Amino acid sequence: MKKTLVIGASTNPERYSFKAISMLREFRHPVVAIGLKKGEVAGVSIETEPLSFEGVDTVTLYLNPKRQVDYYDYVLSLKPKRVVFNPGTENPEFYKKLDEKGISYIEACTLVLLRIGQY
Template identity: 30%
Template sequence: MNGQEMLTYKNWAVAGDVLNPSKYAYKIKNRLTDAGYKVLLVNPRGKSEEVFSDLKEIKEKVDVIDLCINPHVGIKIMKEAYTLGINKVLIQPGAESEEILSFCKEKDIAYITSCVLVELAQKGM
């Protein structure tokens, strides 16, 4: 699966510092929303009305996770995703680790290491 194929799915969970305007997770959230995607927000350190502290709190279907978070936290999110049956992840630069990549391979989770902002631009969005 490549980034363009992942963009065919419309329900995304962005994991990271999604409320901080200086962070990429915030920019990604806004670009996906502007492009017409349903975006659910996850930050284990910052729960609020609009931000979930983990994936299991989300009642809606999640098609793809955009991992834009420290890899030490990212592996926990991926393990939770696996137990919930979420099997697609776009891993942003800096969010990847050998542990995450190995876990995805072992558990048959479709993953790419890319930037969703670049993927959206290539799609003309």
């Protein structure tokens, strides 16, 4: 199981971050989440501050590239094995920073990766 940090988490069931948290839990992955508003999805508390989560394997992003800038150093400090850039979050500037730190990344949909067994 891959501990996953969802950045851009929402309690709105229409949002893909909500669906991702729910599906990650369904597939038994440990999940932590950061969003604009506190709340809870599928038993996962959404934090509003970047906490120092331990053992994060994967970071999955649901923020547009402009909003990601504030999280560059934070994500790098967690030293995840990979970062998933979901559709609409693609960010070549961030890719360079991840490359410099030896962190892999993928442009993909977390929901699809889970469904096809490639997560």
